[in-house]
Amino acid sequence: MSTRPSDAVATLLGQRIKAPTSAVERVADVLREQIVDGALRPGTQLTEESLSTAMRVSRNTVREAYSLLIGERIAVRVPNRGVFVAAPDVAAITDLYAVRALLEPAALRWGPGLDERAVAGLRADVTEAQRCREAHDWVGVASENQHFHRHVVAVGGSERLSTIFATVLAEMRLVFHEAGGPFHAPFVDQNVHIVELLEQGHREAAAEELTRYLSDACAALISAVSKPPSHG
Template identity: 40%
Template sequence: MADETNGMGAAPPHLAAEAVADRLRDRITTGVLTPGHPLRDAALAEECGVSRNTLREAVRLLVYEGLAVHQLYKGAAVKSLDVEDVHDIYATRRALELRAVEQSFTAPQASLDGLDRYVSAAEEAAAAGRWERTATHSLDFHRDVVHLLGSARLNRFFRTTVAQLRLAFAEVPHEPGFQRQWVPRDRELCDLLRAGRRTEAAAALARYLDDSECQIVDIVRAARCT
Protein backbone atom coordinates (compact mmCIF):
# COMPACT_ATOMS: atom_id res chain seq x y z
CA MET A 1 0.00 0.00 0.00
CA ALA A 2 1.23 3.51 -0.79
CA ASP A 3 2.34 5.64 2.12
CA GLU A 4 0.05 8.62 1.40
CA THR A 5 2.87 11.06 0.76
CA ASN A 6 2.86 14.36 -1.05
CA GLY A 7 6.54 14.35 -1.95
CA MET A 8 7.53 16.06 1.32
CA GLY A 9 6.65 13.40 3.83
CA ALA A 10 3.29 12.10 4.97
CA ALA A 11 0.30 14.07 3.74
CA PRO A 12 -2.01 15.46 6.44
CA PRO A 13 -4.79 12.89 6.98
CA HIS A 14 -7.58 15.31 6.08
CA LEU A 15 -5.90 16.18 2.77
CA ALA A 16 -5.45 12.51 1.90
CA ALA A 17 -9.11 11.86 2.69
CA GLU A 18 -10.21 14.83 0.58
CA ALA A 19 -8.15 13.57 -2.35
CA VAL A 20 -9.79 10.13 -2.12
CA ALA A 21 -13.23 11.73 -1.81
CA ASP A 22 -12.47 13.75 -4.95
CA ARG A 23 -11.55 10.57 -6.78
CA LEU A 24 -14.71 8.76 -5.71
CA ARG A 25 -16.88 11.81 -6.48
CA ASP A 26 -15.43 11.91 -9.98
CA ARG A 27 -16.33 8.26 -10.45
CA ILE A 28 -19.89 9.03 -9.47
CA THR A 29 -20.03 11.99 -11.85
CA THR A 30 -18.81 9.88 -14.77
CA GLY A 31 -21.25 7.06 -14.00
CA VAL A 32 -18.64 4.52 -12.88
CA LEU A 33 -20.11 4.33 -9.37
CA THR A 34 -23.88 4.03 -9.40
CA PRO A 35 -26.55 4.00 -6.65
CA GLY A 36 -26.17 1.05 -4.31
CA HIS A 37 -22.55 0.36 -5.25
CA PRO A 38 -20.72 -0.76 -2.07
CA LEU A 39 -17.84 1.37 -0.79
CA ARG A 40 -15.91 -1.36 0.99
CA ASP A 41 -12.98 -0.27 3.15
CA ALA A 42 -10.38 -2.87 2.30
CA ALA A 43 -10.80 -3.03 -1.46
CA LEU A 44 -11.06 0.72 -2.02
CA ALA A 45 -8.25 1.53 0.40
CA GLU A 46 -5.92 -0.81 -1.46
CA GLU A 47 -7.00 0.52 -4.85
CA CYS A 48 -6.53 4.14 -3.80
CA GLY A 49 -3.27 3.42 -1.99
CA VAL A 50 -4.40 4.76 1.38
CA SER A 51 -5.10 3.40 4.84
CA ARG A 52 -8.52 2.11 5.74
CA ASN A 53 -8.92 4.97 8.21
CA THR A 54 -8.29 7.47 5.40
CA LEU A 55 -10.78 5.68 3.18
CA ARG A 56 -13.40 5.75 5.92
CA GLU A 57 -12.88 9.49 6.38
CA ALA A 58 -13.29 9.99 2.62
CA VAL A 59 -16.54 8.07 2.71
CA ARG A 60 -17.72 10.18 5.64
CA LEU A 61 -17.15 13.26 3.47
CA LEU A 62 -19.28 11.72 0.73
CA VAL A 63 -22.01 10.92 3.24
CA TYR A 64 -21.95 14.55 4.37
CA GLU A 65 -22.33 15.62 0.74
CA GLY A 66 -25.32 13.36 0.18
CA LEU A 67 -23.47 11.02 -2.18
CA ALA A 68 -23.17 7.98 0.09
CA VAL A 69 -25.03 6.32 2.95
CA HIS A 70 -24.13 3.96 5.77
CA GLN A 71 -26.17 0.76 5.69
CA LEU A 72 -26.75 -1.24 8.86
CA TYR A 73 -24.66 -4.44 8.78
CA LYS A 74 -23.63 -3.73 5.17
CA GLY A 75 -21.24 -0.80 5.36
CA ALA A 76 -21.28 2.27 3.14
CA ALA A 77 -22.70 2.47 -0.36
CA VAL A 78 -23.38 5.07 -3.02
CA LYS A 79 -26.69 6.77 -2.27
CA SER A 80 -29.96 6.18 -4.11
CA LEU A 81 -31.81 9.47 -4.39
CA ASP A 82 -35.45 10.08 -3.55
CA VAL A 83 -37.88 12.63 -4.97
CA GLU A 84 -37.04 15.20 -2.27
CA ASP A 85 -33.37 14.96 -3.23
CA VAL A 86 -34.25 15.65 -6.86
CA HIS A 87 -36.26 18.75 -5.97
CA ASP A 88 -33.36 20.01 -3.86
CA ILE A 89 -30.87 19.44 -6.69
CA TYR A 90 -33.00 21.43 -9.12
CA ALA A 91 -33.55 24.24 -6.64
CA THR A 92 -29.77 24.51 -6.48
CA ARG A 93 -29.43 24.37 -10.25
CA ARG A 94 -31.94 27.18 -10.71
CA ALA A 95 -30.24 29.36 -8.12
CA LEU A 96 -26.77 28.96 -9.60
CA GLU A 97 -27.21 28.25 -13.30
CA LEU A 98 -29.83 30.92 -13.92
CA ARG A 99 -27.76 33.43 -11.96
CA ALA A 100 -24.72 32.51 -14.03
CA VAL A 101 -26.66 33.12 -17.25
CA GLU A 102 -27.93 36.48 -16.01
CA GLN A 103 -24.41 37.54 -14.98
CA SER A 104 -22.64 36.07 -18.01
CA PHE A 105 -21.92 39.57 -19.34
CA THR A 106 -19.16 39.75 -16.73
CA ALA A 107 -17.45 36.60 -18.05
CA PRO A 108 -14.53 36.84 -20.48
CA GLN A 109 -15.42 35.95 -24.06
CA ALA A 110 -12.89 33.13 -23.87
CA SER A 111 -14.93 31.54 -21.07
CA LEU A 112 -18.12 31.85 -23.09
CA ASP A 113 -16.49 30.38 -26.17
CA GLY A 114 -15.04 27.61 -24.00
CA LEU A 115 -18.55 26.31 -23.32
CA ASP A 116 -18.55 24.88 -26.83
CA ARG A 117 -15.99 22.19 -26.05
CA TYR A 118 -18.33 20.18 -23.87
CA VAL A 119 -21.36 20.64 -26.12
CA SER A 120 -19.33 19.53 -29.14
CA ALA A 121 -18.04 16.54 -27.18
CA ALA A 122 -21.62 15.61 -26.20
CA GLU A 123 -22.72 15.85 -29.83
CA GLU A 124 -19.89 13.58 -30.92
CA ALA A 125 -20.61 11.07 -28.15
CA ALA A 126 -24.32 11.04 -29.01
CA ALA A 127 -23.55 10.48 -32.69
CA ALA A 128 -21.43 7.49 -31.68
CA GLY A 129 -24.14 6.13 -29.36
CA ARG A 130 -21.93 6.60 -26.29
CA TRP A 131 -24.67 7.75 -23.98
CA GLU A 132 -22.78 7.63 -20.67
CA ARG A 133 -20.18 9.96 -22.13
CA THR A 134 -22.94 12.13 -23.57
CA ALA A 135 -24.36 12.54 -20.08
CA THR A 136 -20.94 13.31 -18.61
CA HIS A 137 -20.20 16.00 -21.21
CA SER A 138 -23.63 17.56 -20.65
CA LEU A 139 -22.95 17.74 -16.92
CA ASP A 140 -19.54 19.26 -17.63
CA PHE A 141 -21.21 21.90 -19.78
CA HIS A 142 -23.63 22.91 -17.03
CA ARG A 143 -20.80 22.95 -14.52
CA ASP A 144 -18.95 25.30 -16.89
CA VAL A 145 -22.02 27.55 -16.99
CA VAL A 146 -21.74 27.97 -13.21
CA HIS A 147 -18.02 28.66 -13.63
CA LEU A 148 -19.02 31.83 -15.48
CA LEU A 149 -19.79 33.32 -12.05
CA GLY A 150 -16.07 33.26 -11.32
CA SER A 151 -16.42 31.88 -7.78
CA ALA A 152 -14.14 29.06 -6.66
CA ARG A 153 -16.42 28.38 -3.66
CA LEU A 154 -19.50 28.01 -5.85
CA ASN A 155 -17.56 25.83 -8.27
CA ARG A 156 -16.64 23.43 -5.46
CA PHE A 157 -20.21 23.40 -4.16
CA PHE A 158 -21.70 22.77 -7.59
CA ARG A 159 -19.28 19.91 -8.22
CA THR A 160 -21.18 17.95 -5.58
CA THR A 161 -24.54 18.94 -7.08
CA VAL A 162 -23.40 17.60 -10.45
CA ALA A 163 -22.40 14.29 -8.86
CA GLN A 164 -25.80 14.06 -7.17
CA LEU A 165 -27.48 14.74 -10.50
CA ARG A 166 -25.57 11.86 -12.07
CA LEU A 167 -27.01 9.57 -9.39
CA ALA A 168 -30.47 10.67 -10.49
CA PHE A 169 -29.56 9.94 -14.12
CA ALA A 170 -28.66 6.40 -13.08
CA GLU A 171 -32.34 5.69 -12.50
CA VAL A 172 -33.22 6.37 -16.16
CA PRO A 173 -34.51 3.12 -17.69
CA HIS A 174 -33.71 4.03 -21.32
CA GLU A 175 -30.64 6.23 -21.41
CA PRO A 176 -30.49 6.91 -25.18
CA GLY A 177 -34.04 8.27 -25.26
CA PHE A 178 -33.45 10.42 -22.21
CA GLN A 179 -30.03 11.83 -23.07
CA ARG A 180 -30.68 12.43 -26.78
CA GLN A 181 -33.19 15.21 -26.10
CA TRP A 182 -30.75 17.40 -24.15
CA VAL A 183 -27.99 17.55 -26.75
CA PRO A 184 -29.67 20.12 -29.05
CA ARG A 185 -30.92 22.07 -26.05
CA ASP A 186 -27.40 22.33 -24.65
CA ARG A 187 -26.31 23.52 -28.10
CA GLU A 188 -29.04 26.18 -28.13
CA LEU A 189 -28.08 27.43 -24.67
CA CYS A 190 -24.38 27.47 -25.53
CA ASP A 191 -24.90 29.46 -28.73
CA LEU A 192 -27.18 31.98 -27.01
CA LEU A 193 -24.64 32.57 -24.25
CA ARG A 194 -21.76 32.98 -26.67
CA ALA A 195 -23.79 35.52 -28.63
CA GLY A 196 -24.64 37.54 -25.50
CA ARG A 197 -28.37 36.83 -25.82
CA ARG A 198 -28.84 36.42 -22.08
CA THR A 199 -32.61 36.94 -21.86
CA GLU A 200 -33.25 34.20 -24.40
CA ALA A 201 -30.65 31.98 -22.76
CA ALA A 202 -32.30 32.39 -19.35
CA ALA A 203 -35.72 31.51 -20.77
CA ALA A 204 -34.29 28.46 -22.56
CA LEU A 205 -32.51 27.30 -19.41
CA ALA A 206 -35.63 27.76 -17.26
CA ARG A 207 -37.63 25.55 -19.64
CA TYR A 208 -34.78 23.06 -19.73
CA LEU A 209 -34.62 22.74 -15.94
CA ASP A 210 -38.41 22.47 -15.60
CA ASP A 211 -38.58 19.68 -18.18
CA SER A 212 -35.58 17.85 -16.77
CA GLU A 213 -36.81 17.98 -13.18
CA CYS A 214 -40.28 16.76 -14.16
CA GLN A 215 -38.87 13.78 -16.03
CA ILE A 216 -36.35 12.85 -13.33
CA VAL A 217 -38.99 13.08 -10.58
CA ASP A 218 -41.29 10.75 -12.52
CA ILE A 219 -38.43 8.32 -13.17
CA VAL A 220 -37.28 8.23 -9.54
CA ARG A 221 -40.85 7.89 -8.27
CA ALA A 222 -41.49 4.99 -10.65
CA ALA A 223 -38.25 3.30 -9.60
CA ARG A 224 -39.21 3.47 -5.92
CA CYS A 225 -42.61 1.92 -6.64
CA THR A 226 -41.24 -1.18 -8.35
Protein backbone atom coordinates (compact mmCIF):
# COMPACT_ATOMS: atom_id res chain seq x y z
CA MET A 1 0.00 0.00 0.00
CA SER A 2 2.22 2.75 -1.27
CA THR A 3 1.24 6.35 -1.24
CA ARG A 4 1.38 7.89 -4.64
CA PRO A 5 2.71 11.45 -4.77
CA SER A 6 -0.65 12.71 -6.00
CA ASP A 7 -2.32 11.08 -2.99
CA ALA A 8 0.05 12.85 -0.63
CA VAL A 9 -0.64 16.18 -2.26
CA ALA A 10 -4.36 15.63 -2.15
CA THR A 11 -4.13 14.76 1.51
CA LEU A 12 -2.24 17.93 2.26
CA LEU A 13 -4.68 19.98 0.23
CA GLY A 14 -7.55 18.25 1.93
CA GLN A 15 -6.22 19.37 5.26
CA ARG A 16 -5.58 22.84 3.99
CA ILE A 17 -9.03 23.39 2.52
CA LYS A 18 -10.92 21.70 5.30
CA ALA A 19 -13.63 24.00 6.60
CA PRO A 20 -12.80 25.74 9.86
CA THR A 21 -14.66 24.36 12.83
CA SER A 22 -17.81 26.22 13.68
CA ALA A 23 -18.50 27.51 17.16
CA VAL A 24 -21.26 24.97 17.53
CA GLU A 25 -18.92 22.12 16.77
CA ARG A 26 -16.26 23.47 19.10
CA VAL A 27 -18.69 23.64 21.98
CA ALA A 28 -19.95 20.15 21.24
CA ASP A 29 -16.40 18.83 21.04
CA VAL A 30 -15.50 20.24 24.45
CA LEU A 31 -18.63 18.86 26.03
CA ARG A 32 -18.32 15.48 24.37
CA GLU A 33 -14.81 15.08 25.69
CA GLN A 34 -15.84 16.04 29.23
CA ILE A 35 -18.77 13.64 29.14
CA VAL A 36 -16.84 10.71 27.71
CA ASP A 37 -13.94 11.30 30.09
CA GLY A 38 -16.25 11.31 33.08
CA ALA A 39 -15.64 14.93 34.10
CA LEU A 40 -19.35 15.52 33.51
CA ARG A 41 -21.15 12.70 35.26
CA PRO A 42 -24.36 10.99 34.14
CA GLY A 43 -27.38 12.98 35.19
CA THR A 44 -25.54 16.29 35.35
CA GLN A 45 -27.62 19.16 34.06
CA LEU A 46 -26.03 21.27 31.38
CA THR A 47 -27.51 24.73 31.74
CA GLU A 48 -27.48 26.90 28.67
CA GLU A 49 -26.74 30.12 30.53
CA SER A 50 -23.75 28.84 32.46
CA LEU A 51 -22.21 27.20 29.44
CA SER A 52 -22.92 30.26 27.32
CA THR A 53 -21.03 32.37 29.84
CA ALA A 54 -18.21 29.88 30.39
CA MET A 55 -17.52 29.40 26.71
CA ARG A 56 -18.33 32.96 25.65
CA VAL A 57 -20.86 31.96 23.04
CA SER A 58 -24.50 32.77 22.73
CA ARG A 59 -27.24 30.60 24.11
CA ASN A 60 -28.40 29.75 20.61
CA THR A 61 -24.99 28.33 19.84
CA VAL A 62 -25.12 26.28 23.03
CA ARG A 63 -28.51 24.90 22.10
CA GLU A 64 -27.27 23.78 18.72
CA ALA A 65 -24.28 22.10 20.30
CA TYR A 66 -26.56 20.28 22.70
CA SER A 67 -28.57 18.96 19.78
CA LEU A 68 -25.45 17.36 18.36
CA LEU A 69 -24.74 15.55 21.61
CA ILE A 70 -28.35 14.50 21.97
CA GLY A 71 -28.20 12.96 18.53
CA GLU A 72 -25.22 10.98 19.77
CA ARG A 73 -27.24 9.83 22.80
CA ILE A 74 -24.71 11.02 25.34
CA ALA A 75 -27.09 13.76 26.42
CA VAL A 76 -30.85 13.89 26.76
CA ARG A 77 -33.17 16.87 26.48
CA VAL A 78 -36.11 16.98 28.86
CA PRO A 79 -38.50 19.58 27.39
CA ASN A 80 -38.81 22.69 29.54
CA ARG A 81 -36.46 21.15 32.11
CA GLY A 82 -33.13 21.16 30.41
CA VAL A 83 -30.40 19.01 28.93
CA PHE A 84 -28.68 16.37 31.01
CA VAL A 85 -25.73 14.09 30.55
CA ALA A 86 -27.25 10.75 29.64
CA ALA A 87 -27.54 8.26 32.47
CA PRO A 88 -28.04 4.86 30.92
CA ASP A 89 -30.18 2.59 33.10
CA VAL A 90 -30.37 -1.18 33.07
CA ALA A 91 -32.72 -1.14 30.09
CA ALA A 92 -30.27 1.00 28.16
CA ILE A 93 -27.38 -1.26 29.07
CA THR A 94 -29.35 -4.25 27.91
CA ASP A 95 -30.19 -2.53 24.65
CA LEU A 96 -26.62 -1.46 24.06
CA TYR A 97 -25.43 -5.01 24.48
CA ALA A 98 -28.17 -6.22 22.17
CA VAL A 99 -26.74 -3.90 19.52
CA ARG A 100 -23.26 -5.17 20.19
CA ALA A 101 -24.33 -8.82 20.29
CA LEU A 102 -25.68 -8.45 16.81
CA LEU A 103 -23.00 -6.24 15.30
CA GLU A 104 -19.73 -7.45 16.65
CA PRO A 105 -19.97 -11.19 16.08
CA ALA A 106 -21.41 -10.54 12.62
CA ALA A 107 -18.43 -8.35 11.79
CA LEU A 108 -16.04 -11.08 12.92
CA ARG A 109 -17.90 -13.74 10.94
CA TRP A 110 -18.32 -12.01 7.59
CA GLY A 111 -16.79 -8.56 7.76
CA PRO A 112 -14.85 -8.04 4.52
CA GLY A 113 -12.02 -6.23 6.29
CA LEU A 114 -10.58 -9.05 8.39
CA ASP A 115 -7.15 -9.33 6.83
CA GLU A 116 -3.81 -9.91 8.53
CA ARG A 117 -3.39 -6.25 9.15
CA ALA A 118 -6.69 -6.02 10.97
CA VAL A 119 -5.84 -9.05 13.12
CA ALA A 120 -2.47 -7.52 13.92
CA GLY A 121 -4.25 -4.36 15.01
CA LEU A 122 -6.50 -6.35 17.32
CA ARG A 123 -3.44 -8.14 18.71
CA ALA A 124 -1.86 -4.78 19.44
CA ASP A 125 -5.01 -3.65 21.27
CA VAL A 126 -5.06 -6.65 23.62
CA THR A 127 -1.31 -6.47 24.17
CA GLU A 128 -1.66 -2.87 25.25
CA ALA A 129 -4.63 -3.78 27.44
CA GLN A 130 -2.52 -6.42 29.14
CA ARG A 131 0.22 -3.91 29.76
CA CYS A 132 -2.24 -1.44 31.27
CA ARG A 133 -3.67 -4.18 33.47
CA GLU A 134 -0.22 -5.06 34.85
CA ALA A 135 0.21 -1.37 35.65
CA HIS A 136 -3.24 -1.17 37.33
CA ASP A 137 -4.08 1.55 34.81
CA TRP A 138 -7.83 0.90 34.70
CA VAL A 139 -8.52 3.89 32.47
CA GLY A 140 -6.03 2.50 30.00
CA VAL A 141 -7.59 -0.97 30.17
CA ALA A 142 -11.02 0.48 29.43
CA SER A 143 -9.64 2.62 26.63
CA GLU A 144 -7.83 -0.28 24.96
CA ASN A 145 -10.91 -2.41 25.33
CA GLN A 146 -12.89 0.17 23.41
CA HIS A 147 -10.22 0.38 20.74
CA PHE A 148 -10.46 -3.38 20.39
CA HIS A 149 -14.20 -3.37 19.90
CA ARG A 150 -14.09 -0.39 17.59
CA HIS A 151 -11.61 -2.27 15.43
CA VAL A 152 -13.84 -5.33 15.50
CA VAL A 153 -16.72 -3.36 14.03
CA ALA A 154 -14.39 -1.65 11.55
CA VAL A 155 -13.88 -5.11 10.06
CA GLY A 156 -17.47 -4.78 8.88
CA GLY A 157 -16.15 -2.37 6.27
CA SER A 158 -18.75 0.34 6.62
CA GLU A 159 -18.05 3.91 7.56
CA ARG A 160 -21.60 4.40 8.74
CA LEU A 161 -21.39 1.35 10.97
CA SER A 162 -18.19 2.61 12.50
CA THR A 163 -19.76 5.99 13.14
CA ILE A 164 -22.84 4.42 14.65
CA PHE A 165 -20.72 2.20 16.82
CA ALA A 166 -18.72 5.17 18.03
CA THR A 167 -21.90 6.53 19.58
CA VAL A 168 -22.58 3.14 21.15
CA LEU A 169 -19.10 3.18 22.65
CA ALA A 170 -19.54 6.73 23.89
CA GLU A 171 -22.71 5.74 25.64
CA MET A 172 -20.99 2.71 27.09
CA ARG A 173 -18.32 5.00 28.49
CA LEU A 174 -20.99 6.62 30.63
CA VAL A 175 -21.94 3.25 32.03
CA PHE A 176 -18.39 2.24 32.73
CA HIS A 177 -17.92 5.31 34.89
CA GLU A 178 -20.68 3.92 37.07
CA ALA A 179 -19.21 0.46 37.18
CA GLY A 180 -15.92 1.34 38.76
CA GLY A 181 -12.24 1.11 37.89
CA PRO A 182 -11.27 -2.49 37.29
CA PHE A 183 -14.45 -3.55 35.49
CA HIS A 184 -12.67 -4.51 32.27
CA ALA A 185 -9.72 -6.26 33.80
CA PRO A 186 -11.25 -9.73 33.97
CA PHE A 187 -12.27 -9.55 30.32
CA VAL A 188 -8.86 -8.83 28.85
CA ASP A 189 -8.11 -12.54 28.67
CA GLN A 190 -11.25 -13.19 26.69
CA ASN A 191 -10.20 -10.60 24.15
CA VAL A 192 -6.82 -12.28 23.95
CA HIS A 193 -8.50 -15.60 23.28
CA ILE A 194 -10.61 -14.05 20.54
CA VAL A 195 -7.49 -12.71 18.86
CA GLU A 196 -5.78 -16.10 19.12
CA LEU A 197 -8.73 -17.74 17.38
CA LEU A 198 -8.63 -15.10 14.65
CA GLU A 199 -4.91 -15.58 14.19
CA GLN A 200 -5.62 -19.28 13.64
CA GLY A 201 -8.27 -18.41 11.09
CA HIS A 202 -11.20 -19.61 13.22
CA ARG A 203 -13.59 -16.75 12.57
CA GLU A 204 -16.69 -18.67 13.64
CA ALA A 205 -15.16 -19.71 16.94
CA ALA A 206 -13.94 -16.18 17.57
CA ALA A 207 -17.43 -14.83 16.91
CA GLU A 208 -18.92 -17.33 19.34
CA GLU A 209 -16.36 -16.42 21.99
CA LEU A 210 -17.23 -12.78 21.45
CA THR A 211 -20.92 -13.52 21.85
CA ARG A 212 -20.18 -15.22 25.17
CA TYR A 213 -17.97 -12.36 26.23
CA LEU A 214 -20.67 -9.80 25.51
CA SER A 215 -23.27 -11.78 27.42
CA ASP A 216 -20.94 -12.11 30.40
CA ALA A 217 -19.94 -8.47 30.29
CA CYS A 218 -23.57 -7.37 30.10
CA ALA A 219 -24.52 -9.40 33.14
CA ALA A 220 -21.48 -8.21 35.06
CA LEU A 221 -22.13 -4.61 34.19
CA ILE A 222 -25.77 -4.73 35.20
CA SER A 223 -24.72 -6.36 38.44
CA ALA A 224 -22.06 -3.71 39.04
CA VAL A 225 -24.34 -0.73 38.48
CA SER A 226 -27.19 -2.26 40.46
CA LYS A 227 -25.12 -2.49 43.64
CA PRO A 228 -24.91 0.33 46.13
CA PRO A 229 -21.56 2.08 45.80
CA SER A 230 -19.03 0.13 47.80
CA HIS A 231 -16.83 3.18 48.15
CA GLY A 232 -18.33 6.66 48.54
